[in-house]
Amino acid sequence: MPLEDLATYRHCVERIATRWAxxxxxxxxxxxxxxxxxxxxxxxxxxxVADLFTDVLDWTVADLNHQVGYxxxxxxxxxxxxxLLEAKRPGALTWSSxxxxxxxxxxxxxxxxxHVRVVAVSDGTMLYAADVAQGGLEDRVCARLDAADAPCxxxxxxxxxxxxxxxxRSDASLSLLARDSANVSAAGEGDAxxxxxxxxxxxxxxxxxxFEYVGDASDPATWxxxxxxxxxxxxxxxxxxxxxxxxxxxxxxxxxxxxxAAIPGVLRRLADxxxxxxxxxSQSPDTSAVYRKLAETLEQLPE
Numbered sequence: 001m002p003l004e005d006l007a008t009y010r011h012c013v014e015r016i017a018t019r020w021a022x023x024x025x026x027x028x029x030x031x032x033x034x035x036x037x038x039x040x041x042x043x044x045x046x047x048x049v050a051d052l053f054t055d056v057l058d059w060t061v062a063d064l065n066h067q068v069g070y071x072x073x074x075x076x077x078x079x080x081x082x083x084l085l086e087a088k089r090p091g092a093l094t095w096s097s098x099x100x101x102x103x104x105x106x107x108x109x110x111x112x113x114x115h116v117r118v119v120a121v122s123d124g125t126m127l128y129a130a131d132v133a134q135g136g137l138e139d140r141v142c143a144r145l146d147a148a149d150a151p152c153x154x155x156x157x158x159x160x161x162x163x164x165x166x167x168x169r170s171d172a173s174l175s176l177l178a179r180d181s182a183n184v185s186a187a188g189e190g191d192a193x194x195x196x197x198x199x200x201x202x203x204x205x206x207x208x209x210x211f212e213y214v215g216d217a218s219d220p221a222t223w224x225x226x227x228x229x230x231x232x233x234x235x236x237x238x239x240x241x242x243x244x245x246x247x248x249x250x251x252x253x254x255x256x257x258x259x260x261a262a263i264p265g266v267l268r269r270l271a272d273x274x275x276x277x278x279x280x281x282s283q284s285p286d287t288s289a290v291y292r293k294l295a296e297t298l299e300q301l302p303e
Contacts, residue, residue, distance in 0.1 A: 008160040013152045016056055020150035023056045034090050045124035046072055046087040057158045071110045082162045084111045085120040093123035097232030101209040102198045108217035128174050134265030135213035139172035212242055212266050213258045224257040227273055234273045240290045243270050247293055264301045
């Protein structure tokens with residue numbers, strides 16, 4: 001059934017559009033402290049997100065759980081845990097890949113401990129959510145909370161959207177206006193979280209978000225196939241090696257570091273990374289053999 005035919009979708013999208021102006025006004029009031037003093041506490045961003053879920057979306061106040069297993073916010077319904085969110089003070093994440101990746105790593109560690117399948121990060125201005133799947137993250141929602149127009153894609157975080165799988169995730173990828181902006185945070189929160197409490201791989205000195213397969217976000221020994229740099233950019237040298245590490249064993253010898261069930265998802269995400277560099281055959285006919293082999297293998301995978 002097409003999404004637009006779902007009554008729950010139509011009602012929620014209408015609710016989002018109707019309540020967005022009031023949410024935006026309340027958000028500006030909550031950020032008055034930042035305008036007044038140049039900085040605001042993490043609690044401000046957490047309150048903005050709580051407003052989003054209860055005033056704009058269709059969660060109730062009772063569905064919001066604070067500081068459960070160190071998670072800033074945990075959304076539950078009838079006892080089932082649906083989404084774990086890590087909040088940072090306003091301006092701490094605003095379109096900085098390093099700060100966002102650090103917050104995501106933190107959220108993933110908490111989610112692994114509580115077996116939650118959707119994680120999100122927000123600083124009250126941006127909100128990014130992803131599904132934890134097959135050892136990696138699959139984009140679910142990326143939205144600006146300061147947008148003039150209501151982002152209807154937020155439906156995927158609603159009560160009836162959160163448990164559904166997304167087929168088309170083209171509008172959900174993390175969009176950064178600038179990498180490692182100098183004004184990530186007036187108080188330096190983004191830098192502190194990225195350098196301080198971030199768990200790094202002992203060999204590569206990279207966070208979990210830089211690896212294609214993450215078995216356990218709290219155990220770097222289960223992180224395999226590094227393919228991104230510390231700033232979130234695709235590592236041009238390591239990406240082809242990560243692809244080859246799978247393709248030389250795929251449908252052949254046993255893959256020791258990545259479970260076979262996870263390989264299709266890993267290959268698709270590696271292809272997305274290759275596409276970021278414009279290296280897939282559909283983008284560059286004279287691309288190297290490893291990317292042509294990746295494209296051929298993708299055609300074998302089930303939809």
